Amino acid sequence: MRIQVAVDPVALDDDLVIAGDNAGVLERLPEGVFDLIYMDPPFNTGRAQARRSLAVVADAAAGDRIGFGGRRYRSQLLRTLAYDDAFDDYLAFLEVRLRRARDLLAAHGTLYFHIDYREAHYVKLLLDEVFGRDAFLNELIWSYDYGAKPRRRWPAKHDTILVYVRTPGGHFFDADAVEREPYMAPGLVSAEKAARGKRPTDVWFHTIVPTNGREKTGYPTQKPEGVLRRMVAASSRPGGWCLDPFAGSGTLGAVCRALGRRFVLVDRNPVAIEVMRSRLASGLTAEARGPAGQTALPLAGDG
Numbered sequence: 001m002r003i004q005v006a007v008d009p010v011a012l013d014d015d016l017v018i019a020g021d022n023a024g025v026l027e028r029l030p031e032g033v034f035d036l037i038y039m040d041p042p043f044n045t046g047r048a049q050a051r052r053s054l055a056v057v058a059d060a061a062a063g064d065r066i067g068f069g070g071r072r073y074r075s076q077l078l079r080t081l082a083y084d085d086a087f088d089d090y091l092a093f094l095e096v097r098l099r100r101a102r103d104l105l106a107a108h109g110t111l112y113f114h115i116d117y118r119e120a121h122y123v124k125l126l127l128d129e130v131f132g133r134d135a136f137l138n139e140l141i142w143s144y145d146y147g148a149k150p151r152r153r154w155p156a157k158h159d160t161i162l163v164y165v166r167t168p169g170g171h172f173f174d175a176d177a178v179e180r181e182p183y184m185a186p187g188l189v190s191a192e193k194a195a196r197g198k199r200p201t202d203v204w205f206h207t208i209v210p211t212n213g214r215e216k217t218g219y220p221t222q223k224p225e226g227v228l229r230r231m232v233a234a235s236s237r238p239g240g241w242c243l244d245p246f247a248g249s250g251t252l253g254a255v256c257r258a259l260g261r262r263f264v265l266v267d268r269n270p271v272a273i274e275v276m277r278s279r280l281a282s283g284l285t286a287e288a289r290g291p292a293g294q295t296a297l298p299l300a301g302d303g
């Protein structure tokens with residue numbers, strides 16, 4: 001593995017951790033190479049004034065909504081009107097990176113976009129625009145159970161992962177490579193089936209990174225290896241290249257290491273680069289390092 005700043009162009013001759021703004025780094029990566037791109041950007045939290053709207057415009061040829069009298073319309077996401085947090089326009093920030101990510105995917109490649117419930121619907125419309133509606137593969141729900149539970153509404157305990165493919169119908173997907181999980185009602189299936197477990201659906205129950213587990217790096221937004229392992233196992237080939245432009249603690253790299261994939265990890269935060277350096281230096285995932293990782297899928301809904 002090599003740690004570097006972005007050079008022009010970036011050569012994929014080793015697993016890479018690249019320090020820098022991903023907009024510039026993505027421009028320097030070769031196109032059409034990546035089996036899988038995982039994006040887990042900072043959620044657009046903390047702003048009070050974000051306002052967005054949809055416009056519906058007549059489009060007889062490409063409209064995806066049928067209106068009165070059979071007329072076809074296309075919905076168009078209007079940009080954010082005002083923001084008071086770090087991003088002037090969150091969707092514009094994402095759009096330039098998503099367009100480039102699409103170019104970087106191999107023809108059989110897949111994008112996993114991790115987002116929280118407050119933004120998921122806006123980002124889905126943006127992804128429809130960038131990839132095309134027919135490239136939408138799945139909406140995954142990662143359900144966890146941790147932290148405070150408000151009493152005046154249903155506690156929000158899930159993230160959304162939107163999955164889009166580069167080529168509709170032409171994507172790589174190995175369902176058999178994914179770890180199976182227990183049936184919710186094993187008594188309803190044969191003993192043989194119950195013992196084998198079932199293939200996961202689009203709702204994934206998985207704990208957050210345990211606070212005292214070996215997997216924990218201390219990076220605040222670290223995601224569990226078990227969640228990313230499913231994506232990598234299903235949507236990348238052994239030896240295939242995977243990319244994480246918002247790499248944080250390097251979870252994608254740790255999973256790629258364990259599953260025999262190549263990786264490129266990008267982050268602009270020097271702390272993230274240091275965390276990745278020490279996490280990936282050993283070449284082992286938390287699970288490989290010892291039995292107390294507590295990350296193995298599945299963890300049935302524990303709420």
Ligand SMILES: C[S@@+](CC[C@H](N)C(=O)[O-])C[C@H]1O[C@@H](n2cnc3c(N)ncnc32)[C@H](O)[C@@H]1O
Nearest residue numbers: 021022040221222223246248249251267268269
């Ligand atoms: C939600 S965290 C990712 C966490 C990661 N999935 C993990 O498991 O540790 C988002 C990361 O994106 C990085 N980031 C934000 N904007 C960036 C940019 N423009 N270029 C590169 N990295 C960026 C932040 O520094 C942060 O580490």
